[in-house]
Amino acid sequence: MGGDYGPEVTVPAALQALASHPQLKLILVGDSQILEAILAQHSAKDNPRLSIEHAPEQVAMDESPALALRTKKKSSMRIAINLVKEGIASACVSAGNTGALMATARFVLKTLPGIDRPAIMTSLPAIGENKEVWILDLGANVDSEAEHLYQFAVMGSVLVSVIENIEHPKVGLLNIGQEAIKGNDQVKRSAQLLAESSALNYYGYVEGNEIFSGVVNVVVCDGFVGNVALKAIEGAAKVMGCYAKEEFQRNLYTRIAGLIALPVLNRLKRRVDPGRRNGASLVGLQGIVIKSHGGANAVQFAQAIRAAVVQVQHDVPRKIGQEIGKWLKEIS
Numbered sequence: 001m002g003g004d005y006g007p008e009v010t011v012p013a014a015l016q017a018l019a020s021h022p023q024l025k026l027i028l029v030g031d032s033q034i035l036e037a038i039l040a041q042h043s044a045k046d047n048p049r050l051s052i053e054h055a056p057e058q059v060a061m062d063e064s065p066a067l068a069l070r071t072k073k074k075s076s077m078r079i080a081i082n083l084v085k086e087g088i089a090s091a092c093v094s095a096g097n098t099g100a101l102m103a104t105a106r107f108v109l110k111t112l113p114g115i116d117r118p119a120i121m122t123s124l125p126a127i128g129e130n131k132e133v134w135i136l137d138l139g140a141n142v143d144s145e146a147e148h149l150y151q152f153a154v155m156g157s158v159l160v161s162v163i164e165n166i167e168h169p170k171v172g173l174l175n176i177g178q179e180a181i182k183g184n185d186q187v188k189r190s191a192q193l194l195a196e197s198s199a200l201n202y203y204g205y206v207e208g209n210e211i212f213s214g215v216v217n218v219v220v221c222d223g224f225v226g227n228v229a230l231k232a233i234e235g236a237a238k239v240m241g242c243y244a245k246e247e248f249q250r251n252l253y254t255r256i257a258g259l260i261a262l263p264v265l266n267r268l269k270r271r272v273d274p275g276r277r278n279g280a281s282l283v284g285l286q287g288i289v290i291k292s293h294g295g296a297n298a299v300q301f302a303q304a305i306r307a308a309v310v311q312v313q314h315d316v317p318r319k320i321g322q323e324i325g326k327w328l329k330e331i332s
Helices: 007-020 032-041 065-071 076-085 098-109 146-164 185-196 223-248 252-272 298-314 316-331
Strands: 026-030 050-054 091-094 119-125 132-136 170-174 201-206 218-220 280-283 288-291
Touching (some): 007 032, 007 298, 050 076, 065 098, 076 091, 076 098, 076 288, 091 298, 098 280, 119 223, 132 223, 146 185, 146 280, 170 185, 170 223, 223 252
Parallel strands (some): 091 288, 170 201, 170 218
Antiparallel strands (some): 280 288
């Protein structure tokens, strides 16, 4: 029921995901009357792989996470996460209030043993052989200790190893420079922990302009820094797109050039489209929870569902749990 558009997007997205994955079954959690009406519009009311779990409450996008956790026990978000806890669902996908989703998921599912805090993780386009880089934390923790950043590195490394089939993913620590003297005490202490770890393939510091360079597979940072970086990247992409459009419309010759270049521009747009990678993972939980961008359209929300399918297929939480104990005891 969450996000900017609610079930007008999530229901068509669910139908797209079902069409793409013949073994998939989905539970739509929300106001049953609204959901049934939208399914009827799509002639999908009797789909045997689709069921509805009624939820009489919703968490508003601007609602306090603490308030939602205390007072919205019958919200679509809470019921969906409860279904994961009870083993009825294998994963939860939501476009709703990020803070409330994280708080509720952490309260209901709990963190894996050895993990103090979950983190939000997603992939971004990059240059190089792998053509993408994974980054965490993107906003779940705005004030992390060095030990938390170490845990993020472990979780990120395991997830990328499983999802991308990379045996020893390179892990970089986001910093304001590559020199050892650069950074605050938190980053310097984190670098020491990462460098001393025999289990991690630690690359060293990476600067903001190196995130997309392909030198590392995983970029680790504090949630405050990560969220600002992500929003800045999104803003920069919009500015470049706007400038390119203005230049191609400058005169007749540039318009003709734009028409000639249109196929290339369309391919470029598809490659950098964040919707192709929609679906951030809430890693570190004893269950799979995927956060979709609130403004996602149906195609993009369907991609978030696919991200959940991949994590279910790879049994990501169990594999992180298997590795986390032996990795984290290095700093115990």
